[in-house]
Amino acid sequence: MLHSLAGRPETHLQARMLTKLRDVGALSRAQLGEELAVSRTTVAAEVTRLTELGLAQEGGPAASRGGRRSTMVDLAEDLRFVGISVGATGLSVAVTDGRLAVLGVRSVPADVRLGPERVLQLALTELRALMESLEVTRLIGAGVGVPGPVDFHRGVPTSPPIMPGWDGYPVRDTLARELSCAVVLDNDVNLMAAGELHAGVARRASDFLFVKIGTGIGCGIVANGQLWRGVDGCAGDIGHIRVEEFGPTCACGNTGCLEAFAGGAALAREATAAARSGRSPALAARLEVTGELTAADIASAVAEGDAQAVQLIRDSGRRVGQVLAGLVSFFNPGLVVVGGRVTGLGHALLAEIRGVTYRRSLPLATGHLPIVLSELGDRAGVIGAARLASEAVYTPIGKERT
């Protein structure tokens, strides 16, 4: 949830100082004082405290700016965060430093329907192997994303439609026990948005939408540089916005949902139908080889100029654009980033989304609105997970900006 401004600003110094060092890099004590608008004495005391906590460290003298030399301050060199991104069919784990630079990442196939025990065990096995190869012994925080709604405050999935067995499972607390560090759980789309904010095309944006088109469709909302999770933590669930009165039945049980027309699963289903009916020779040929069609197959068929495959992409992009146009009129964001597996379909899909969105939103809202593809790809999730972990650690409990 976006943080309000009430409360006690003087307790934020730790969060403000560590976030500054994370996003800007090492700074002299003098620069920190200026940037944070606090006195040298306050900076010195806080740096000492953070050094004792193992969060910050002091280096040599800063370059002289005339007068007394200042000392350089940085995040502790051995700070390590973990990002775990659980998807519908695979998971990734990454280890980052305190500034969230990825030191290593591992991805393995994993069907989320195996349930939380087996999937989390798999994630921990991968993570431990990665930590060993990187010689990491101490973790300071971990972020975890799952492909479904999450009760952010309790750290559990809430009635996730494609995650049987996960409803109410204590994902956060289980991992916190296993990893002996602070853990944050969120849905995968919010993590990807946070990743884009930290290191992707949105890193200079503070108000943007991240639209994920994967097996399902969701939206991450960033306002004033903070994720907006909504009152019940389910903001951005746009996959079930109705685009038609009737249509294929969706995983949620309703008909006419965006996701049931334009998500990865819907595309695969339509592609298979086009292959079987003989309408698409290119898709039929691929289906014969692979036995199952995915977004990647449709992308290949598009590249071969297959008319049916192109039509599938256009239809999907048009539906996404219809919904996005409304959201742009409503929210007036400064940027829209499109990501997720289906972006393997890339520019064909983007062109259609752009066309519909620009045509149907108000000119005032789209005059300066870039709609772009994610450049982080699969890494958005784990980087975002590490970022949320860093926020939890840098802003200690009881000192949240609430």
Place this chain on the structure above:
Amino acid sequence: MLHSLAGRPETHLQARMLTKLRDVGALSRAQLGEELAVSRTTVAAEVTRLTELGLAQEGGPAASRGGRRSTMVDLAEDLRFVGISVGATGLSVAVTDGRLAVLGVRSVPADVRLGPERVLQLALTELRALMESLEVTRLIGAGVGVPGPVDFHRGVPTSPPIMPGWDGYPVRDTLARELSCAVVLDNDVNLMAAGELHAGVARRASDFLFVKIGTGIGCGIVANGQLWRGVDGCAGDIGHIRVEEFGPTCACGNTGCLEAFAGGAALAREATAAARSGRSPALAARLEVTGELTAADIASAVAEGDAQAVQLIRDSGRRVGQVLAGLVSFFNPGLVVVGGRVTGLGHALLAEIRGVTYRRSLPLATGHLPIVLSELGDRAGVIGAARLASEAVYTPIGKERT
């Protein structure tokens, strides 16, 4: 725009103190120190400064809580704000005290198409008469709302579709000169949302949507107790979200817009057609008397049980509900307030909006979501205008929470 948390919190003391006094009432120095988490010395210095500025005043000693008696602090008794709400067909002016209690209000018919000079002159004439009757000589701030998009930072309307002659007109600066006080200009829907937040059904809410159904349709967005205006200041412009591929031509030039189906102008047009075609005896009878049908006529016909009038309301409510369902899934607000002239149609319209929204949004987002009618009615706009004026005055330039 929502404010971020970066910046210099120690400069907010004036804003925090005055806002606290506005929303809570008189407080002792000791209570102020506790509420704002600052020392007694800091409170004393700030109170002295604000008293010299004529913004605050000190009263007698507070009730003893043991130990030294504290002094009561309040907003200056003679603080006066003005709210001016310009609608499509009429305008209202109000004068409030520092806590935004309405001391007097005047409303007159005024066609916004007369242009800014004549409409603002009319507003000033009404305001001066009101000030005279209330014996107000000094204004400290004024808020002004207009029925169209506004460049909030420049204080001018921006291509407002139903306000010929207003595009780029310096409304804020003109009124600031005439009234010799700080002036804030915003669109009418944002002001109504701010009014509901201050004194209406949303006064205990911090995250809600205010849907105005008047001649046009718009939405005010409040997140963390602050208006969200979007990157270009046009957030909430939901009247032109497309609900059908085809449909009546809208004032914006497109077809299929929500407003062209469900706004007050569309309702009046449909009602007139129903009257002329003989489908609605009740509406035909009223048209014969009045020569023109409005929302109030439809409300009367609904009350008489006229089937056509009921159908009009249901169709309108259904379209609004369709759009609102998507916005609820996207934004996950804690409350939806429906207001504007068409709410004269009241519970018939609300029932339909609720039905569609609850049926079509995700259960997680609507589980605890009240959808209610505004109780402030016409006053929402002027109270909201005064509230924005108070924010501008209480948070001096250069000390914004940016």
